[in-house]
Amino acid sequence: MVYVRLFWIFLRVSVISEFQYRVNFFVQLFQSALALGTGLVAMSLVFSYTQNLAGWTQPELLAVMGVHIIVGGLIKTIIQPNMNRLIEDIQEGTLDFALTKPADAQAIISVREFRIWQLIDLVLGSVVLGYAISQLSTSLGWLSALAFAAAVLLGGLMIYSVWLMLSVGAFWIIRADNFLEIFDSLYQAGRWPVSIYPGWLKHTLTFVLPIAFAVTLPAETLARQLNGQNLLFAVGLTILLLVVSRLFWRFGLRHYTGASA
Amino acid sequence: MSQTIKVDTLIKTFQVPEREAGLKAAVGSLFKRKYREVEAVKKISFGIDAGEIVGFLGPNGAGKTTTLKMLAGLLFPTSGQIDVLGYEPQRREKELLRQITIVMGQRNQLMWDIPALDSFELQRAIYQIPEGEFRRMRDELIDLLSMGDLVKKPVRNLSLGERMKAEFISALLHRPKVLFLDEPTIGLDVTAQRLIREFVAAYNQRYQASVMLTSHYMADVQALCKRVIVIHHGQLLYDGGLAGLVEKFAAYKTIGVTLNDPDLDLSEYGEIISNSKGQVNLRVPKNATAQITTRLLNEVAISDLTIEDPAIDSIIEQVFQQEAQVV
Numbered sequence: 112m113v114y115v116r117l118f119w120i121f122l123r124v125s126v127i128s129e130f131q132y133r134v135n136f137f138v139q140l141f142q143s144a145l146a147l148g149t150g151l152v153a154m155s156l157v158f159s160y161t162q163n164l165a166g167w168t169q170p171e172l173l174a175v176m177g178v179h180i181i182v183g184g185l186i187k188t189i190i191q192p193n194m195n196r197l198i199e200d201i202q203e204g205t206l207d208f209a210l211t212k213p214a215d216a217q218a219i220i221s222v223r224e225f226r227i228w229q230l231i232d233l234v235l236g237s238v239v240l241g242y243a244i245s246q247l248s249t250s251l252g253w254l255s256a257l258a259f260a261a262a263v264l265l266g267g268l269m270i271y272s273v274w275l276m277l278s279v280g281a282f283w284i285i286r287a288d289n290f291l292e293i294f295d296s297l298y299q300a301g302r303w304p305v306s307i308y309p310g311w312l313k314h315t316l317t318f319v320l321p322i323a324f325a326v327t328l329p330a331e332t333l334a335r336q337l338n339g340q341n342l343l344f345a346v347g348l349t350i351l352l353l354v355v356s357r358l359f360w361r362f363g364l365r366h367y368t369g370a371s372a
Numbered sequence: 373m374s375q376t377i378k379v380d381t382l383i384k385t386f387q388v389p390e391r392e393a394g395l396k397a398a399v400g401s402l403f404k405r406k407y408r409e410v411e412a413v414k415k416i417s418f419g420i421d422a423g424e425i426v427g428f429l430g431p432n433g434a435g436k437t438t439t440l441k442m443l444a445g446l447l448f449p450t451s452g453q454i455d456v457l458g459y460e461p462q463r464r465e466k467e468l469l470r471q472i473t474i475v476m477g478q479r480n481q482l483m484w485d486i487p488a489l490d491s492f493e494l495q496r497a498i499y500q501i502p503e504g505e506f507r508r509m510r511d512e513l514i515d516l517l518s519m520g521d522l523v524k525k526p527v528r529n530l531s532l533g534e535r536m537k538a539e540f541i542s543a544l545l546h547r548p549k550v551l552f553l554d555e556p557t558i559g560l561d562v563t564a565q566r567l568i569r570e571f572v573a574a575y576n577q578r579y580q581a582s583v584m585l586t587s588h589y590m591a592d593v594q595a596l597c598k599r600v601i602v603i604h605h606g607q608l609l610y611d612g613g614l615a616g617l618v619e620k621f622a623a624y625k626t627i628g629v630t631l632n633d634p635d636l637d638l639s640e641y642g643e644i645i646s647n648s649k650g651q652v653n654l655r656v657p658k659n660a661t662a663q664i665t666t667r668l669l670n671e672v673a674i675s676d677l678t679i680e681d682p683a684i685d686s687i688i689e690q691v692f693q694q695e696a697q698v699v
Contacts (some may be wrong), residue, residue, distance in 0.1 A: 128485035213469035
């Protein structure tokens with residue numbers, strides 16, 4: 112399969128160039144540890160007043176936090192760098208190169224960049240998640256582990272689709288950077304289960320920016336019980352978002368004029 | 373010879389948001405935008421043969437880049453037909469994209485932090501070039517541009533000229549039949565410019581590729597293009613041989629004379645462009661050249677006389693200025 116090979120070559124090339132900036136590894140390590148520390152402090156503050164938060168116990172919330180860090184790491188490794196590059200390319204006109212290649216342009220622009228040092232979050236998040244699970248009374252079966260992996264994958268694809276649509280906005284407004292900052296601050300809200308939020312915010316986090324599906328649902332499949340119906344719904348929504356974002360991308364391309372020389 | 377590019381009454385109009393200067397207008401345009409239609413390309417038609425190098429000339433904003441982008445399938449034409457190697461470029465079919473390439477002097481596609489050699493692998497994967505063919509072509513291009521081991525250095529450590537050469541290798545690995553070169557020598561020193569020129573000529577000869585070249589350097593055009601297409605304000609002004617351009621647009625010729633008496637005044641014969649110690653250059657209307665030459669030879673004591681066409685860049689400049697005044 113051509114695109115799998117492309118993916119690997121882009122990954123390889125990114126790793127080569129990332130290794131030239133080893134300092135970034137330590138900067139990232141420090142940043143991730145700091146974020147984790149503040150998150151844990153906030154959580155212990157909450158639980159010094161109450162034993163549960165809108166029906167979520169402390170280990171369950173810890174699991175949500177772990178997933179939040181893992182998914183955040185995946186976003187920062189693959190989705191964010193590629194989308195930033197897309198916006199940059201639209202602004203500077205270098206998208207012309209991607210568009211004149213005999214391969215699917217959407218595939219190319221989606222896998223060009225990898226920030227491998229961001230994978231530190233994947234490790235940290237897994238540690239947090241592992242600890243949370245060990246504190247839970249329920250035992251973990253293969254099925255829920257599989258469901259968890261599927262839920263994370265679906266969540267990642269949904270976020271990718273939404274992010275792509277926001278980035279494609281750059282075809283019209285050029286300065287799409289501001290959009291993405293909104294996304295970032297809303298993602299921070301996903302650190303807590305979306306069910307604790309008031310209705311309007313809960314719906315936004317579920318359907319507009321599918322953080323409920325990307326973070327809360329995977330955590331739920333692990334920490335509580337597998338909800339087949341929700342997972343099925345996630346599959347449907349993922350397919351819908353992928354199709355819509357693809358159509359929007361193609362629509363946007365027709366409006367691409369490219370920065371003139 | 374078969375035509376690789378055919379363009380028929382091509383039109384491209386852009387919707388440009390219109391607003392006046394100033395804060396009030398800027399705030400107003402947030403809510404209500406007025407649009408103005410700008411015709412960037414107006415009914416252009418031409419054809420290019422296989423193996424032909426054509427210079428595409430025009431001042432900034434003439435519609436050159438817009439036309440090139442439509443030919444490369446990056447922009448949708450408003451109306452008119454484009455045919456490149458039997459395909460409609462705006463459909464962006466893989467079979468066509470595999471046979472064309474685009475090189476832009478002001479923009480790079482090689483990755484900054486890694487050696488060009490690694491970026492070439494990426495091209496191989498995207499174009500699905502068979503391993504053996506890829507190696508042969510890559511080494512041939514490296515050789516043609518005498519890049520040697522430079523391709524193993526990270527691109528950011530290369531000089532501008534070296535980087536451009538690497539860009540060319542990367543853009544030609546799939547052996548394209550049609551090349552769109554947009555200002556490929558911009559900012560390069562004279563040696564690097566010459567090298568790129570020779571390289572383009574060699575590639576064109578070897579693979580019978582069609583080349584469309586835009587450049588502000590007339591030396592590029594003179595060295596490479598037998599034929600030029602001149603556009604201005606989106607309209608086709610001239611399509612033909614480079615020599616014909618001089619013929620058609622040069623309204624003057626330059627007569628150079630060496631006087632026996634350096635103090636003689638020749639201003640009654642024509643406009644004096646330069647005069648140093650009896651070496652006088654006169655600008656005369658083209659159709660009066662013969663007559664003035666005869667008069668000079670009969671009436672003035674001259675030891676030498678030459679007649680020259682003006683330099684091509686000054687003609688081009690003159691053409692653009694004339695048109696700007698008319699429109």
